Amino acid sequence: MMKRIIFALLLVPSIAAAQALPNISTLNVVYNTRKATVKPEGDLKAQIDAVDKEIASANRLGKTGEVRRQIARGMALLGGTPWTPALDFQNSLALRSDRTIADSTVTYALRLEQIYSPAIELTPALTAKVSLRKRTPPAPGSMTPSPTTLVKELGAFDGISRDLRESPFAMELDVSGVDDGAYVIETQVMDATTAVATTTLGVVLHKGLDARLRTLETAAGSVVAGARADVTYPADYIRNVNRGRIGLGTFNVGTEITTAEAVLATAKGGKDPFKGRTGDFERHYVLKGANEVMPYRVYVPKAYNPTAGAPLVIxxxxxxxxxxxxxxxxxxxxxxxxxxxGFLLAAPLGYRVDGFYGSNLMSAGDAASRRRVEYSEKDVLEVLRIMKATYKVDESRIYLIGHSMGAIGTWALGAKYADTWAALVPFSGVGSPALAERMKGIPQFVVHGDNDPTVNVSGSRNMVAALKKAGADVTYVEVVGGNHTDVVVPNLPQAFEFLARQHKAPTAVTQ
Incomplete structure (x- = not known):
């Protein structure tokens, strides 16, 4: 039953699509949320049930390309679009490169590939027309892609195989002479004179990028140890994006490099560039084992007193x-x-945008998923450790809050490290009722909308019932008509008021 509860806060306002295809977790959430919204009936329900069987079979066999194909098919059907051979071919295509973030002065290498074999008959004469385009930023809150405008024609290519799984088509493109920023490389595949499909890849081009990154990495050795990761973060992040380990997300190349250069300049002479700093800023550290630089966001209140200390919210x-x-x-x-x-506030990445903070509720169980979940938990704990080492934290007032996947993590880590937390605040989440007994001593403020199409309200109802049965102090706010996201902002002030009243009882000392 728990595996069927679909959840997640989908916040993906990326300035360009990532090199890596959208991860399967995100695709599943989008698809299942769409199903919950459309509520298919009759013939459509029968078609969607058939799609779901194909997805389950492909997942069982580890055929991720087929999973993507069937999700695309399901999304088309739910949107009222027939699944045709042409649409099947369209969704099979993918553009890949070794560099999503690239120096525009260097020739750009690109490959046209397929993620599965489509059912379509094509003549041998396939060609591709490639162009560099600029996408207008979408309206605030809009999830609809905005139109693109032509920036530069990048060429036409002949001799493209009909089987791009067996023979990916390599291209070398001249992307010089354009302004720094995010672009879309658009490839239109032609069957003779007819356009049969179009596929795109989001890229970020930055003139002189390679030299600036080399300078930062070389100079980082002269910076105090605690700030080195703040200097090397842009190079590390860009390297991982280009290797396909992570998506581009909201990473702003120019801003991040400029910020790292400012840290480097401030750290001259062995100075700690963050000592005594208050307000909102980002920090970084190297996560051991993963050997990657992890970002985390920090807020230090103006009244923070390093002698008196302060409560901490993760x-x-x-x-x-x-x-x-x-x-x-x-x-x-x-x-x-x-x-x-007067709270310190720290927000970790959780290793990956789909890390799940140690929770196995939706883990596929494969080695990659287990590693992601494990390091997600480690990232949270390491940020907590660093905050306690950097600031004077009132250890009787350490709080954990989260929304959606973050609420899942709040209950998972709340149960696993129950002695750490003075209170928990999960918004729109789900947990394992079997863990309620471990959290019976932690006061909790739980919020959920009864019209949530992404995480069914039963996720919180079941947890609250189990927690109350175990004797936990739980305040439950169920918002009538509330959806997955609109319940958060109106209830945040009350949630923080709740946290301000919570103190963990001191541990008894035996004589």
Whole structure:
């Protein structure tokens, strides 16, 4: 039953599509949320049931390309579009490169590939027309892609195989002479004179990128140890994006490099560039084992006193979001409320945007999924450790909050490290009722909308019932008509008021 509960906060306002295809977790959430919204009946339900069987079979056999194909088919049907051979071919195509983020002065290598074998008959004479295009930023809150405008024609290519799984088509493109920024490389596949499909790849081009990154990595050795990761973060992140380990997300190349250069300049002479700093800023560290630089966002209230100390809130984002979510979304309320109550606020990435913070509720069980879940938990714990080492934290007042996937993590880590937390605040989440007994001593403020199409309200109802049965102090707010996201902002002030009243009882000392 638990595996069938679909959840996640989908926050993916990326400035360009990532090199890596959207991860399967995100695709599943989009698809299942769409099903919950459309509520298919009759013939459509029968078609969707057939799609779901194909998805289950492909998942069981580890055929991720087929999973993507069937999800695309299901999304088309739910949108009222017939699944045709042409649409099948369209969704089979993918553009890949070794560099999503690239120096525009260097020749750009690109490959046209297929992620599955489509059912379509084509003549041998396939060609491709490639262009560099600029996408207009979408309207605030819009999930609909905006139209693109032509920036530069990149060439026409003949001799493209009909089987791009066996023979991917390689291209070398001249992307020089354009402004720094995010672009879309568009490839139109032609069967003789007829366009049969179009596929795109989001890229970020930056003149002189390679030299600036080399300078940062070389100079990082002269910086105090605690700030080195803040200097090397842009190079590390870009390297991982280009290797296909992570998506581009909201990473702004120019801003991140400029910020790292400013840290480097401030750190000259062995200075700690973050000592005594208050307000909102981002920090970084190297996660051992993963050997990657992890970002985390911090808010230090103006009244912070390193002698008196302060409570600490750890905030966990939803699926597809990142460490910026609790700072830049939710009407930017969390840092304002942290300032009001004198709380330190820290938001980890959780290793990946789909890390799940140690929870196995939706884990596929394969080695890659287990590793992602494990390091997601480690990232949260390491950020907690660093915050306690850097600031004077009142250990009787450490709180854990989260939305959607972050709420799942809140209950998972709340149960596993129950002695750490003075209170928990999960929004729109789900957990394992079997873990309620472990959390019976932790006060909790739980919020969910009864019209949530992404995480069914039963996720919170079942947890609250189990927690109350175990004797936990639970305040439950169920918002009539509330959906997955609109329940957060109105209830954040009350949630922080709740946190301000919670103190963990001191541990008894035996004589």
């Amino acid at each position: 905030a966990l984002h939803g699926l597809g979001a990142n460490e910026d979510s609790f700072f830049d979304s939710y009407a930017k309320l969390p840092p304002q409320l942290a300032e009001k109550h």
